[in-house]
Amino acid sequence: MKLLQLTDIHLTTPGETIGDRDPNENFRKALSHAVDLHGDADALVITGDLSDWGDRDDYLRLKQVIAAVPVPVHLCIGNHDKRDVFLTVFPDLADENGFVQKTFDLPFGTGIVLDTWGPGSHAGFFCEARQAWLDTQLERLPGPVFLFMHHNPVPIGIAPMDQIMLQDTEAFGRLVERHAAKIRHIFHGHCHLPLCGSLHGVPFSAPRGTNHAGWPDFGNDRNLSASDLPEAYAVILAGDSSVMVHMVEFGYRGEIRREGSPDYAEWDRLTMVR
Known part of the structure; x- marks a missing residue:
């Protein structure tokens, strides 16, 4: 099974840039690159910060663009998004409680999109209603399950980022621990850094975003x-x-x-390109 994860696409008003980069153009390039090389993917998940300011026009353009993608696309929302505005464009993505959460079938197991958005904060939240919803899904599903979310569920050791990580970490962690046998992997975004680790034995990972990149500045405690x-x-x-x-x-x-060969017999000091 092959899955694609794009994250932190930060769509903006056309012509605007972030970090001297055009997020709309870079999102287009990312999709083109991914689909050209991995058109056989079983799903593509965008793990939040779909819009930079939560503008409805960004979501309208996103809806138009992903409609042409020949791979099933699933969406998370992140701290830069606005849930109420997003749902005016994607109303069918709300669950029974109004959160942007759902399960989706995969050739091997089930994918789950989680909503970690909260108002007036860049941090992530996973309230009791969301916990109950996820617990129900994990109880009924046979596994394996692949979780997709925006906010990082554990500290990354960089103070400013850890201030805006998932806040309900203990409750989320208890839930993951209880269902660890079913959860194969957790995928997140938010940090704009390539990350990997584990939570109660369940591995997680995050790629860099499709536009601006972070840096692991461990000495910075403010910005x-x-x-x-x-x-x-x-x-x-x-x-x-x-x-x-x-x-x-x-x-x-x-x-x-393209240099070298996996064939050991072809490794030669005189002929190898180094």
Whole structure:
């Protein structure tokens, strides 16, 4: 099974930039790159910060763009989004409690999109109603389950980012621990950094976003840090017993060299290109 994860696309009014980059154009490039190389993917999930300011026009353009994608697309919302505005464009994505949450079938297991948005904050939230919904889904599903969310569920060790991580971490962690045997992997965004780790034995990962990039500035205790690293998305390969996650830096502008061979007999000091 192959899945694609794009995150933090931050669509803006056409012509506006973020970090001297055009998020609308970079989203288009990411989709084109992903679909051209991975048109056989079983699903594409965008894990939040769909719009930079939660503008309805951004969601309208997003809806138009993903309608042409030949892969099933699923959406999370992030702290830059506005749930009420988003749902005026995507009303069918609300669950019975008005959250942007759903399950979706995969060739191997089930995907779950989680809503970690909260008003007036860049931090993430997972209230009792959302916890109850997820608990119900995990009780009824046979597994394996692949969770997709915006906010990071554990601290990353960088003070400004940890202030705006998921706030209901203990409750979320207890839920993950209780159903750890069913949850194969957790995918998140938000940090604009390539991350991996585990929560109660369940692995999680995040790629860099499709526009502006972060930097792991461990010495900074006040501001969020940015860099000019390439834009990226993730390719996920899942099988019966394993999950492999690639971060594809589609924004890389350098040369791609095909050199060397996996055949040990062809490794020679005189002929190998190094």
